[in-house]
Amino acid sequence: MINRPIIALDFPSRVEIETFLSLFPTKEKLFLKVGMEIFYQEGPEIVRWLRSLGHDVFLDLKLHDIPNTVSRAMERIANLGVAITNVHAAGGIEMMAAAKAGLVKGTPEGQTIPQLIAVTQLTSTSEEQMQHDQLITVSLEESVLNYAKCTQAAGLDGVVCSALEAGKIHSVTSDTFMCLTPGIRPTGAAVGDQKRVVTPVLAKEIGSNAIVVGRPVTQAENPYEAYQAIKNEWNGVK
Numbered sequence: 001m002i003n004r005p006i007i008a009l010d011f012p013s014r015v016e017i018e019t020f021l022s023l024f025p026t027k028e029k030l031f032l033k034v035g036m037e038i039f040y041q042e043g044p045e046i047v048r049w050l051r052s053l054g055h056d057v058f059l060d061l062k063l064h065d066i067p068n069t070v071s072r073a074m075e076r077i078a079n080l081g082v083a084i085t086n087v088h089a090a091g092g093i094e095m096m097a098a099a100k101a102g103l104v105k106g107t108p109e110g111q112t113i114p115q116l117i118a119v120t121q122l123t124s125t126s127e128e129q130m131q132h133d134q135l136i137t138v139s140l141e142e143s144v145l146n147y148a149k150c151t152q153a154a155g156l157d158g159v160v161c162s163a164l165e166a167g168k169i170h171s172v173t174s175d176t177f178m179c180l181t182p183g184i185r186p187t188g189a190a191v192g193d194q195k196r197v198v199t200p201v202l203a204k205e206i207g208s209n210a211i212v213v214g215r216p217v218t219q220a221e222n223p224y225e226a227y228q229a230i231k232n233e234w235n236g237v238k
């Protein structure tokens with residue numbers, strides 16, 4: 001289990017991230033999610049910079065390409081010292097295994113191999129869209145569970161999923177398979193565009209192993225206080 005909520009750094013550039021991080025005590029080491037928006041703006045240097053400040057990074061780039069390309073990209077990612085990164089399970093077991101092999105190969109001697117997780121069906125995809133666009137005839141849940149099993153078969157560490165799916169995913173994989181869950185809202189918070197949200201307490205009860213929180217922290221009047229409150233709720237601290 002990852003004790004710190006992972007904060008989604010959904011900002012357009014490094015300047016906004018500097019302002020945001022200045023609101024936290026320097027000794028508070030955070031777990032930060034770097035996504036496509038900021039990565040494509042600032043490049044890998046943004047990850048090196050966050051690492052130099054002592055923060056852990058989940059690099060959320062959702063790779064999906066032929067196995068050889070994904071493997072070689074993962075070799076480069078492994079060099080950045082991230083704690084977690086990810087791929088699309090839709091790339092297939094061979095692609096996921098190649099991604100893992102690339103990470104292993106690219107991790108410098110003496111450093112920890114980043115955890116590798118997979119996105120199953122995007123939470124923005126409805127069952128109707130999945131059946132129409134992907135010609136998958138089973139239910140969305142069955143497809144998610146199948147992708148989770150493929151992810152495990154490829155030797156990965158877990159999946160990104162809705163907290164509401166975590167229990168079932170554990171039952172078809174294992175208790176130690178990581179369910180990293182976005183769509184988290186502390187009790188009474190604005191939901192934004194997330195449709196199926198759960199509180200940190202409920203997420204834990206259902207089986208989340210890590211939570212990703214964006215706007216409830218980044219848009220809060222006092223981000224540090226909001227972060228502490230969510231962290232305490234997640235860790236069962238009263």
Ligand code: C5P
Pocket residue numbers: 008010035122123124160161182183184192194212213214215216
């Ligand atoms: O602001 P909010 O807490 O909704 O942000 C959640 C973060 O998790 C965003 O960076 C969003 O892109 C990401 N995410 C998600 N649902 C997924 C995968 C990623 O909300 N299935």
